[in-house]
Amino acid sequence: xxxxxxxxxxxxxxxxxxxxxxxxxxxxxxxxxxxxxxxxxxxxxxxxxxxxxxxxxxxxxxxxxxxxxxxxxxxxxxxxxxxxxxxxxxxxxxxxxxxxxxxxxxxxxxxxxxxxxxxxxxxxxxxxxxxxxxxxxxxxxxxxxxxxxxxxxxxxxxxxxxxxxxxxxxxxxxxxxxxxxxxxxxxxxxxxxxxxxxxxxxxxxxxxxxxxxxxxxxxxxxxxxxxxxxxxxxxxxxxxxxxxxxxxxxxxxxxxxxxxxxxxxxxxxxxxxxxxxxxxxxxxxxxxxxxxxxxxxxxxxxxxxxxxxxxxxxxxxxxxxxxxxxxxxxxxxxxxxxxxxxxxxxxxxxxxxxxxxxxxxxxxxxxxxxxxxxxxxxxxxxxxxxxxxxxxxxxxxxxxxxxxxxxxxxxxxxxxxxxxxxxxxx
Numbered sequence: 571x572x573x574x575x576x577x578x579x580x581x582x583x584x585x586x587x588x589x590x591x592x593x594x595x596x597x598x599x600x601x602x603x604x605x606x607x608x609x610x611x612x613x614x615x616x617x618x619x620x621x622x623x624x625x626x627x628x629x630x631x632x633x634x635x636x637x638x639x640x641x642x643x644x645x646x647x648x649x650x651x652x653x654x655x656x657x658x659x660x661x662x663x664x665x666x667x668x669x670x671x672x673x674x675x676x677x678x679x680x681x682x683x684x685x686x687x688x689x690x691x692x693x694x695x696x697x698x699x700x701x702x703x704x705x706x707x708x709x710x711x712x713x714x715x716x717x718x719x720x721x722x723x724x725x726x727x728x729x730x731x732x733x734x735x736x737x738x739x740x741x742x743x744x745x746x747x748x749x750x751x752x753x754x755x756x757x758x759x760x761x762x763x764x765x766x767x768x769x770x771x772x773x774x775x776x777x778x779x780x781x782x783x784x785x786x787x788x789x790x791x792x793x794x795x796x797x798x799x800x801x802x803x804x805x806x807x808x809x810x811x812x813x814x815x816x817x818x819x820x821x822x823x824x825x826x827x828x829x830x831x832x833x834x835x836x837x838x839x840x841x842x843x844x845x846x847x848x849x850x851x852x853x854x855x856x857x858x859x860x861x862x863x864x865x866x867x868x869x870x871x872x873x874x875x876x877x878x879x880x881x882x883x884x885x886x887x888x889x890x891x892x893x894x895x896x897x898x899x900x901x902x903x904x905x906x907x908x909x910x911x912x913x914x915x916x917x918x919x920x921x922x923x924x925x926x927x928x929x930x931x932x933x934x935x936x937x938x939x940x941x942x943x944x945x946x947x948x949x950x951x952x953x954x955x956x957x958x959x960x961x962x963x964x965x966x967x968x969x970x971x972x973x974x975x976x977x978x979x980x981x982x983x984x985x986x987x988x989x990x991x992x993x994x995x996x
Contacts, residue, residue: 624730
């Protein structure tokens with residue numbers, strides 16, 4: 571990876587034994603995040619029949635985020651009724667709402683580079699992007715191409731179910747666990763969602779169960795006009811504000827004293843609630859993603875991840891998965907919390923240096939001395955070096971002030987790093 575590692579969020583739940591990912595007991599291809607390719611000749615309305623117990627058809631966005639540059643060996647349905655746009659193979663795109671319909675039960679899908687596979691499936695067009703003609707995301711199809719295999723992903727919850735599905739793969743996992751055990755409800759390849767992710771991804775959907783987020787949220791206001799936030803009044807140990815049903819109770823016996831609270835403001839209602847004496851809930855879980863190679867070296871709050879690599883600053887975005895971008899310096903400072911960087915990471919800013927050396931320095935996007943071209947200050951490990959061979963001459967610098975130490979460093983002749991990657995709100 572080129573730039574400094576990218577910021578991402580990951581919390582690893584305990585390993586869980588699953589049935590075979592594909593219904594026939596085989597796994598034809600394996601990708602990041604637990605996604606698998608299940609070969610077959612199913613019609614689109616029967617696509618889910620190829621996925622094993624505890625798995626469901628992957629969305630087009632999950633394919634885009636998780637395939638990691640691996641070409642499909644078979645033609646595969648996604649879970650989206652995709653349309654087509656463009657002029658033909660390698661000059662085309664799959665679209666959610668733009669473009670033209672392929673006809674009933676024959677949407678654009680993921681295709682081999684030739685359009686044919688061993689099962690006899692065919693794609694008229696191949697090597698299409700998603701939402702744009704480039705980069706090639708291996709979409710294709712579609713009119714008259716009625717069969718394919720299926721891309722399948724874990725249901726997201728450790729018990730193989732998913733009580734609710736939201737945007738970008740976020741799922742609600744019903745349960746009755748304490749806050750310190752919340753991660754046990756997420757399946758392998760998933761992590762706990764932050765409060766910001768809930769706000770950005772739930773859309774108009776209301777929660778049907780009470781769910782923990784990964785944030786130790788406090789309360790403000792009164793029962794009739796309330797907010798959840800990172801500042802305010804503590805709910806007590808292991809009982810922060812969480813996402814609640816409108817009525818405050820759910821089928822698992824969880825309860826919220828307050829419900830229908832906003833996030834930071836009393837309106838709009840984002841279904842937060844709680845909290846004192848309300849000690850159990852389910853959990854909100856999201857796929858672990860963000861790095862182009864399908865791995866995530868570090869996960870931070872607020873949809874930021876660290877992607878290890880050894881790339882030049884100009885190539886920093888190459889380490890981020892599709893739909894993710896290099897994070898800014900304030901994205902890092904707002905997300906890392908108590909996390910120490912385990913790799914060196916580029917941000918998206920041409921940061922200058924100020925000060926006299928390690929632990930007596932700060933970075934800024936507006937003031938200070940310019941580093942050599944293409945070698946700005948970045949986020950660095952405490953030692954300045956990492957496993958990818960990246961180095962920082964200065965370390966332990968702050969942002970816009972020498973204190974607190976926010977792990978910035980660099981810069982002259984330090985030409986490579988990983989990248990901090992950010993998923994923008996939808």
